Every structure is written in structure tokens, then in C-alpha cells.
Amino acid sequence: MAARIKLPQPAHGWRAFYTEIVVVVLGVLIALGLGTMAEWANWQSKVADGKQRLKDELLWNGANMAEQVTVAPCVHAQLERLEARLAASNGVLDPAPFIETGSFKSTMRLPNRSWPSQTWEALQQDGTSSHLSGDIQAQLGRIYQKILFIRDLGTKSDDRRGVFTMFGFPVELTPEIKAEFLRDILNQHQRMQFSALNSAQTLAIFRRLDFAPSEDQIETRRRDLTTGNKGAVSSVEYCRANNLPLADWRAEVAKVDAQ
DSSP: OOOOOOOOOOTTOHHHHHHHHHHHHHHHHHHHHHHHHHHHHHHHHHHHHHHHHHHHHHHHHHHHHHHHHHHHHHHHHHHHHHHHHHHHOOSBOOOOOOEEETTEEESSOOOOOOOOOHHHHHHHHTTGGGGSOHHHHHHHHHHHHHHHHHHHHHHHHHHTHHHHHHTTSOOBOOHHHHHHHHHHHHHHHHHHHHHHHHHHHHHHHHTTOTTSOOHHHHHHHHHHHTTOBTTBOOHHHHHHHTTOOOOOHHHHHHHHHHO
């Protein structure tokens, strides 16, 4: 006769046993849920802080871009004057008057600003940017791509600053030197055109971000820039004092945004 195997019985019965299992499982699920909620709340806090820091960085860059758009007609007018002086000079360049900019001097006045991107780079490195919506990530990606492009244009302009200083001296004009001067003028026209256009396009993208600085905030900051630095005359001040044309940056941004 086969022996019967008797399964052990829980001390308080099967119902109590299953009840304890359910309680344990629920406890684990609740703990996991609370951990997920805590992690979600932590990222939400980081995102909110990141957006505020981005707003501050965008305000700085936005004011710079508004200045680029504002002074673009003035820069082109200055370049046209140098081009006319170069064309009228025979044998020796007729020196252009110098413009004092702090400890520097040149024959034309260009904006010279820093273009910060450290906040966006930090948010990408610590993973905060990945918790923004896909649309916001795309818009910010476009904004900072343009900021880097405008920064690069400014760096190239700074690298050629010495050339425009040379316009203040009676340089002997060989055909080669004259052609080189003309090439630098045309290249600076192009850099200023690209800088102003990309600045206007970027400011138009600001309108799609709910946490971007407003145009009024950008204008206030831009006006602060026109005060100059340590007694140096800003580009806008120089243009206005010399009756050179300036643009309405808001109108230019509206044109780009409507396209």
C-alpha cells in the first residue's frame, strides 16, 4: 500500500498564509511606487531649477542677440565707409579716424560680447535635459546651435580686428594689399549679416518656450548693455552719436517669425 505524503500546513491555515503573501507583495509594490514617485519629484525639482537657470542664460544671450540685430545696419554703414575710403585711395591708404574702445582702438565699432552655454551643457551632462519634453529639447538644441554659430562669427571678427586697425594708418597699397583689404571688408559684411539673421531667428524661437525671457526683459537687458563698460562707448551709443542707422530688433524678429 502506497504511503501518503502529508504536506505541511501553515501554522494559522492557508488563508492566513496567502493573506501574508498579499501583504508582503503590496508592501513591495508600495515601496517601489513611493521610490518612483520620489525619483519623479526629484527630477521635477531639477527640471524646474534647470529651466530657471536656462532662463537667466537665455536672457544674457538674448540681449546680445538683440544688440546684434540692432547694430547690424550701423556695422554695414561703417564697412561701406571703409570700402569707399579704400576705393578712393591711390598708392597709399587715406587713414580712417580711430575709435577708442577701452584700451583698444580700431576704425570701426563692433559688439564684443560673451555667449554663455554652460547651463545647457551642464543640464545635458547630469541628465536633466532628458526629462524635458521632446519639443523643448529640440527647441533648445536649435537655440544653442545658433548661439555657438554666432559666437564663432564673433571670434572670427575678433581675429580680424587688427586688419581694421590697419585702416587707421597710411599703408602702402599694392594691388594685392588692396584686394586683401577689400576681401576682409566683404567677409565682415557677411559675418555681420549672418550674425544678425541667426540672432533674429533665435529670438523668434524664444517665443515658443514658455520659460524663455520675454521681449520686454530682453529689451531691458539690451538697454543696460548700451551703457558701456568702464567708460567705454558701446556699439549702440557709438552708432547713435554718429548718426549711423540702427534697426528695431523686435520688428526684425517679427519679420523672421512670420516667414
